[in-house]
Amino acid sequence: MAQVTTFFEAELFTFAEPLQAAQRAKQFEFTNLIIALGQHGFSQGFVDRFVDERLKLMQETKHSALLNYAQSYQHRPWPSRSSSLLQTKPEVGTGKAKTIHLFKSKQQENFYEVIPRFFPTYHFYPNVALSSVLNYPDIKDQLSEKSKSYFFQTIIDSVVFDVSSGHEPRYFIELDSSFHDETKAQANDQLKDSVFRAANTKLIRVRLLNARASSVEEFEKLVREVMRQLSTPQASLEQP
Numbered sequence: 001m002a003q004v005t006t007f008f009e010a011e012l013f014t015f016a017e018p019l020q021a022a023q024r025a026k027q028f029e030f031t032n033l034i035i036a037l038g039q040h041g042f043s044q045g046f047v048d049r050f051v052d053e054r055l056k057l058m059q060e061t062k063h064s065a066l067l068n069y070a071q072s073y074q075h076r077p078w079p080s081r082s083s084s085l086l087q088t089k090p091e092v093g094t095g096k097a098k099t100i101h102l103f104k105s106k107q108q109e110n111f112y113e114v115i116p117r118f119f120p121t122y123h124f125y126p127n128v129a130l131s132s133v134l135n136y137p138d139i140k141d142q143l144s145e146k147s148k149s150y151f152f153q154t155i156i157d158s159v160v161f162d163v164s165s166g167h168e169p170r171y172f173i174e175l176d177s178s179f180h181d182e183t184k185a186q187a188n189d190q191l192k193d194s195v196f197r198a199a200n201t202k203l204i205r206v207r208l209l210n211a212r213a214s215s216v217e218e219f220e221k222l223v224r225e226v227m228r229q230l231s232t233p234q235a236s237l238e239q240p
Contacts, residue, residue, distance in 0.1 A: 025057055028057060107175065130154050133169045134199045135199065146191060151195055154192060157173060177207065180207075
């Protein structure tokens with residue numbers, strides 16, 4: 001585990017440097033979540049550099065949470081030198097806020113409401129970067145060039161973390177829909193499946209065959225059936 005952490009510390013900034021600001025911000029969000037949980041194992045030097053780099057990035061992208069984040073790390077030299085940062089309220093433009101919903105469909109929203117009912121002692125996060133939960137150094141030699149590129153660009157719909165074991169991921173769940181019947185989506189699904197095979201980790205795919213029956217109650221029935229069948233690897237995880 002220490003080797004993985006060291007590799008991540010050495011590669012994160014090199015990997016993120018050529019990315020556009022928006023893409024870099026997305027990568028930093030997931031690492032920031034891990035640091036905020038306080039059970040990451042990163043060196044203090046890495047954490048300090050990460051905070052400094054994220055503060056600069058948040059200022060560059062005019063992130064709305066910049067003020068609060070800077071106040072949380074006032075011991076760092078960069079924010080303390082920028083006294084105007086801590087005294088100035090973030091600028092807000094006129095008109096409607098340009099935000100998007102966390103969930104891309106009502107199906108995703110209803111599914112998210114159901115999952116915590118089955119894992120009351122675990123933490124459940126939607127839209128988690130694949131690179132945040134699978135060990136890339138251990139599997140990269142088994143991946144094709146396409147899979148390697150895809151690894152750092154994709155997310156998992158839902159990940160269930162065991163808090164008692166330091167937020168170790170326990171279940172990886174993909175909510176499929178008719179969109180996954182399209183050629184491009186199927187190709188991406190195959191890439192994601194190949195990554196999970198290389199990681200010797202199960203990716204649970206669930207799908208309501210009746211797209212119109214996507215209520216919370218229907219998802220609860222589906223997830224209950226999925227959990228029952230998990231002990232039978234060859235069983236179908238689609239709703240009959």
